[in-house]
Amino acid sequence: MYRFLLTPRWLGILALTLVAAAVMVLLGNWQLARYEERTAVNERIDAGSRGTPAPLRDRVPAPTGGAGTTGPAPAEQAEWSRVTATGRYDPSNVILVRGRTVDSTVGFEVLAPLVLADGSAVLVDRGWIPPAPGGGALTAPEVPALPTGEVTVIGRVHPTETGGSGVGRRDGRLETRRVTVGKLARELPYPVHGAYLLLDEQTPANDPAFKAVPIGHANNWQNLGYVVQWWIFAAMTLVGYGWAARREARRAAGLDKPRPPVDRAAEPVTPA
The missing domain is CATH 1.20.58 (Methane Monooxygenase Hydroxylase; Chain G, domain 1)
Known part of the structure; x- marks a missing residue:
């Protein structure tokens, strides 16, 4: 058949x-x-929310180049873990990241370089703020002043983002669409760690005008x-x-x- x-x-x-x-x-x-x-990414995010903060250098390798260079990216296992670092903020190189949405509102994330004792820096995402009142979504926000003196931060290790346009300056601040650490480092006068930190806690305390940037789980x-x-x-x-x-x-x-x-x-x- x-x-x-x-x-x-x-x-x-x-x-x-x-x-x-x-x-x-x-x-x-x-x-x-x-x-x-x-x-695996979701498990690292959940584990990071419960973990004890480790020193920055235990999770993110220190940069070894000169000014404007970027250090190695952290290992996958270190992404989203909590770390602590102490240094001084650089108010002359505040970074605005436009087009960021929190609670269905488009605004800005504000990053500041935290310069460490060895002269290198790690970018710290202070949080999200809305545009200035009376303007559109791209109107530069009113950014609270950085604390002076020594600052200790606790934050999540966020891998560098990719893509996006270049980095420009507006009103004395750097501005970008994506937190691409390599591009931002080329605009800064010191070597920069190869990941940035989402701020959880800070001493002295962060300004209450900032909203914490939520970490979304992968679907x-x-x-x-x-x-x-x-x-x-x-x-x-x-x-x-x-x-x-x-x-x-x-x-x-x-x-x-x-x-x-x-x-x-x-x-x-x-x-x-």
Whole structure:
């Protein structure tokens, strides 16, 4: 009954079916890897919220170059962990990051370099503030003054962002769209660590005008849904081939005979 499967036509159909199923399985495997990556990120975020702060240098390598250079990026395991650092803020190089949304409102995140005892700096995200009243979303905000003297901060290690346009200056402040540490470092007169800190605590205390920047979890369940979807598609492709082959075999064996046409003229007419 199934000898027809060895004909060129059906061998071609089988080859296409297997290729399609294999591609769908590979796509499912790729989404599974993405799910595992995002799950690991979420676990680091959750662990960082509970962890005891470690010294900055235990999590983020110190820069070894000169002014305007960037230090190595932290290891993945160090991302989102809590660290502490002590230094002095540089008020002449405050950084505005425009187009940032908190609580459905577009505003600015404000970064300031914290210059450490060895002369290097780490960028500290002080938090989010809205634009100045009466203007649009890109109107420069009223930025609270930096504390003077020695400051101790506790913050989360945030990996550098990528992309975005260049860095410019407005009203004496650096301004950018993305916190790309390498680009910002080229505008600063000292070497900069290869990640920045989301401020959790500060001594003396941070200005209450700032809102803490929330850390969003990655949507790993979406990737898991894609895994199931692609693997189901692969199974359906194979089942569809089997169903088509069985139907063809039954037709060739005369088991699936076409039904005779219905003679509508012979049907009795029901009087109105």
